Amino acid sequence: MEHRRIRSGRGNAGRVIAFAIALAATWIAAPAGSQIRSGPGEPFDLDAEARAIGQLVTAAEVADWARDRRDAEAMLVASRMMGEIRNRSQSGDAPFLTSAVLLQEAETLAADDPDILERVRRQQSPNKGVRSSPFGPGPIVLVRRLRARETYSFTVEARRDEVLRVAAIGDGDTNIDLTIRDAEGVVLCNDGSRDHYPVCTLNHPRPGTLRVEVVNRGGVWSRVQILTN
Template identity: 65%
Template sequence: MLLAALSVAAAPAGRQARSASPPDADAEARAITQIVTAAEVAAWARAHRDVQAMLVAARMMDDVRTRQESGDAPFLTASTLLDEAEAMAGDDPAIRAEILRLRTQDKGVRASAFGAGPIVLVRRVQARQTFGFEIEVRRDEVLRVAAIGDGDTNIDLVLRDRSGTIVCLDSSQDHYPVCTVARPQGGALRVEVVNHGGVWSRVQILTN
């Protein structure tokens, strides 16, 4: 999908135009699913202090390419998850050797099952505020959008059509909501990322 414009709902800003043509929207939608799953595995690993699970999450992230928009650097990456695994590993030589192997493996051009990868945009969403932007959706191509928070607050995700009607809502009590529209009509959709918490949160937003 095309990221067309960005604006903070609490304080409207100017529009930014962008055009792109992802080669395989369905593959990039699957990539978003894998990234969200990696975030969930990483959260489980933190809660259980399970370094092996954190390595699984890192390998899942390393599988996926992304196309970064302007803004803060992504905070959920293979490298940051390996940093967390290293902190958990202590002096375990086998774990440290596996981390080193993952860090130093060939990073040249590799075939990817997920195409060019989803667009990633990182923003800081203030407490009890909404960050919104528009995307251009291709007709009948699956659209998937995810918003991965940094874990401090409950994050919701809303997609609206031009009339303001809600097309998709994920209001689960978590910090990685996902919206999927299987056969969109095409045209502009508004994405709204809602921070329900009392503190600001970094949010890593993904869309194909």
Template identity: 70%
Template sequence: MVERAGRVVGGQAPIAAALAIAVSAIGLTAAPAGSQVRSGPSAPDPDLEARAITQMVTAAEVAAWARERRDAEAMIVAARMLGDIRTRRENGDEPFLTHLVLLEEAETFARGDRDLLDEISRERSPDKGVRASPFGAGPIVVVRRLRARETYSFTVEARRNEVLRVAAIGDGDTNIDLALRDQNGAVICSDGSRDHYPVCTVARPQAGPIRIEIVNRGEVWSRVQILTN
């Protein structure tokens, strides 16, 4: 099963459109299904982490919409959405889709508007950003650089009947595709939409290895921020 966050559509006021897509994402709930195997009593909740991935992808879509229109208010909304979420870093490059990075972009779009700059400054304050995340420990974040037409793949161990959600957010320069394969090589989920933030959700996987493949379909290299619970 593939679950995609909603798209911002034209015709609405900029901030209203961004808020509409943000509210719809926050209201999403995860279906029961599979995750990476973990041990210990403090293992994160895969359902909550899956919801966090959905919200991060929606934030990426709001940010892309704001970037096209150079809309500071919408970019602040996207930053706030990321500010709700705690993530767990793996090795690799620094994440490029973060609360602070989007606030820096919003500042460039503010065109010296003092009210907007004050709002951005408040969002940057130490008691803003990730405080008490509603999403548990948060999803795993891995950043990789993919050459043109390159495929990056890795394997996770799925736990039966727990949600498994994977997203691959590119930096916007190329089309990024995503596929999940079972241990026999059969595709169990794919997102080949012509965008740079594909998402896959496997509702009820069998226990065992799942191969995750991220493909850069473009003619230039791209950073990709990979999220999985």
């Protein structure tokens, strides 16, 4: 399991933003010899969508940091990171954490700063959509509303020689946990780190059906945006 977190703390905003970008780079760096698809017809890297999930989780962490410090510049960074990635949305509620949503938050945080507002307007341009992504078709995204202490479970099919990454991004009101079990119920990964964006990564899973459990540990309901490749 890979597990990286940005922790709140005092310091220069520019340094924290630079650290967030470096953190994203560690999530999405391609292994030696891999190929990243940048257009149709080119070879597809099997791990590309797993790296996309890592970048989305990092963007959520940067957005949290920006909200805590009312930092419009950091929120713009989070929006740009999220805007690079396509999603394959499943039935249910629409994703609540998107590049467009973070842009609106950046606009609110900007107040009357003309430079930030102009950059928000440029990013809101209809020509800024994801036209060619290094992350392939993008991860599968489903949104569920979990009652207090409710567990939502589903199965995924692990494929040989492909990284499996699953993440759950809560709306911030409660602690969200994540567990992956094999067909016999053995825990292969557990992220119970008492935050609202747990991540599980299986680098060399055995092929077969795995069960994913997303748990709302809090006392109130929460929306959860679940990502898997």
